[in-house]
Amino acid sequence: MSGCSFLDLRALVLSRQPLPTPVKPLLSVKTEPRMILRTPAPKRARPIEPAPIIESPPVGSDHRQLAIYEDPSSAGPARREPSQQSEHMLCTYQCRQMVKADFLDALSNAEKQVQDYQSKLAELNDNFGKADEERKTFREKLSYVEQELAAAKGREQALHDQLLKEVNDSHERLKKELELSAKLQAKLENEQNLRKKAESTAAAAEDKAKELEAKLGHISKSIEKEKKRFNNELAQLNRDSKFSITKITVDLEKMEFRAKSSEQEVELLRKQQEDLQSKFSECLHQKSELEKRLTSLSFEDDSPKESDILVKHLQEELRNYESEVREARKLKSAHDSIELMKEKLLEEKSRRERVELQLPKLQEYELKINKLEDELSAWKLMIQDIPGVSCCDDVPLRISALQKEVIDNLKKLGEVNAHLKQMQVVLDKTQLDKQKTETEAALAKEKADRLEAEVKRMNLMLSAVSEERNMLKIAIEDFKSKNEQAGGHASSSALQELESSLLKREPYIKELEGDLFAQKDINTRQQDEIKSLHDRLNSEARKVKSLERESDRLRSEIFLLESKLGHGDFSAANTKVLRMVNTLAVGNDAKQTIEALQSELQRTKEKLQALEEYKSQSGNSGKLVDSYMSGKVAQLKEQIATLEKREERYKTVFADRISVFRRACCELFGYKIVMDERQRPNGIPVTRFTLQSIYAMNDDEKLEFEYESGNTNIVENGYTSTSEISQQVDIFVRKMNSIPAFTANLTVESFNRRTLS
């Protein structure tokens, strides 16, 4: 309001022309020149001397001023001509009258103006009083503003200090974080390089392993193909064998038929032989009778010639019969030999047929063998291509070595993962620090924004105050000038005071402005720093994201490694795999093989018996089958023998070891231990141990213990129920629950007894 009133006063002051100068009656005042010529003066040469020209304002104008016309002729009366003097006197009187009227009008006007000016003065005085009041208010406001300025200065300084502290802290943190991030980056780079190297080696090893696996797959496929081929060949051989078996059976049947026929022939021959033998016996009998008769007749000698002839005839018949018998025998042997030859011929024919049948197969087998040899050579070449492998047996070793390398590389990867985990922990910490700095930066931003707003407000205030000051100055100057014209000295001192106070404030205002500019600079610097921090934070956030992705990848790899570890993979550098000699499986296998072999033995025995029967009847017809079966039987018998030897060896080794162990236990602990397996009535198996001290006086001094599922309990008997022993049992076993202490005490006591005795 004071401003408005001041402005209104100003407007009033400015709207008016500058205060008219006080009117001096009848005095020439050089103001705005307006020539009013009453009578046109003759055109004469004006004198060089400056003549005062007095002009009067036109009638009705505000800017009236009294102008007295002075005839230029009056200035130089000596110059006028006497002829015009009378006219001139009339004119001057009229003019003077007119001038008087005008003068009077002007006076009235001037009086009116004076009144107006006086009123205006009063108004101005009022206004001046108001301006004084306003000045006072402004002074108060100025003081208030000064106080506010001082408070704002103080706040600014405090904020400035805080900002400086925060900026320093954030600088330090940023430096630390930058150092940490630089270190982490260096570590990351190192570990990335290590990981890349490990990945490259692992990839190379994997490629090698894949190649080897592919080769192994090819080899296994080819092996399977060969197996199939061999199986097919075996099937074919089986078919051939079956075919040969059928042939053999057919031959056997033929042989049987022949055997039957030969048996019939043999029976016939036997009958013939019997007949012949009977005949021969009859002949012999007749011969003996005849000889008897001859001997009897020899005494008579009546007809020696007839008996001799008879004898001769009989002898001849005998000889004939004998020759016939010999011929029959020869025939029989020849017949047998013929049959044998026939059989041999048949066998050879059958062999020839088989050979002829198998000849094309031989060619096929030869082709197959050539193919197999080619494939073997190809495999050998492949094995030669594989580095570090010289033969087929080296392939699995090489694969195991490569697997171990892969496992080592995976271990290294695991170590890298551990480092990365540590890195993740550090990154998490940096993230937290980053978040903290971000929040602090946001807070600092907010504070800076607030400070800027306050600074702006202060600037606005200052600009307003300076404008008011300027306006006041102008108003004061105008007022001064007016007062100087009006002769008001009372307010000059106040104005001077105002001016002096304003002058005093100016340096403060300048200082404030300087401080504001400095703070503006500081704020701009801080904003720049905050922007740079934000950029760094964004870059770190990107790095953190990339690290998180890598950590996810590594976690998946870790999961795969853990699955492999759980699978059973191991490193040969740190671990070796031991396997207990599993006699159970061997025993089981041996038992089963023995059972199978025994069943086969029985079958072959039955077959052999049948064949032997056929053989006994037909001779050598079953030689082929015998040879095949005998070979199998021999093989099976050999296997049984080896397995039985192995079992016996295991048993002897175990027995030896057990006996050594028992002797050692006896000598070390002083007790002979006998172990029995018993069964309780409830079916639970229990192991009973009977201990006899080597220092025992009697055989009755025995301790019995029962062992069941990890628990050992003493069994009462005659020896333990004695007073001495029962005391010791109570103390050592029942109270202190220590059987070794009991047995040790017992041995010491029995040793002492022995030594003393």
Next chain:
Amino acid sequence: MASKTAAKDIITLRGSAAIVSEFFGYAANSILYNRAVYPEESFARVKKYGLPMLLTKDEGVKSFISNLNAQLSEWLEAGKLQRVVLVIMSMNTGEVLERWNFSIETDNEVVEKGVSREKSDKEIMREIQAIMRQIASSITYLPCLDEQCVFDVLAYTDTDVAVPFTWMESSDAKLIANPQMVKLHSFDTKIHKVNTLVSYKNDEEESDDEE
């Protein structure tokens, strides 16, 4: 041996080795029964870990497992045992069908300095009980073994371990290609921590092959 005269919570190296080897004996018996490697009638019922456990009556298997346990406890006391694997294979083809993996983590400080640890026996028994229950319930997800099977035991030890007379070094770890794996519970005596895992042949491959 866990001292019974003093507080029950003290566990020594020897006691822990005994607990682990005993656990393996009972676990092996349970697996052989549940997977029908041996017929049911060859097993006898006993009480252990608060559960009815089955132990084989076959003398050969019994002696095999007892010798095995003795050797395992020796290696455990020396801190040389890393893993024990029970492998179930087909008798006819020799193909590995299942692998029961018991990995062991040993506190080397106890082995080197001979200090003891403290843990409640009840808690250890509870943990072992949980594993035994899981072994018994594994038949619900493991594929059926339709053919006759045999078992074998592998021990993963440190390289400086002397190979005993009844053991031999094997280069074949009897692994399964592309197995399915199921992780079971673990138990910890504060000296030895045993993690159990069973890996078996993926039955889907067989069904895919058949299709």
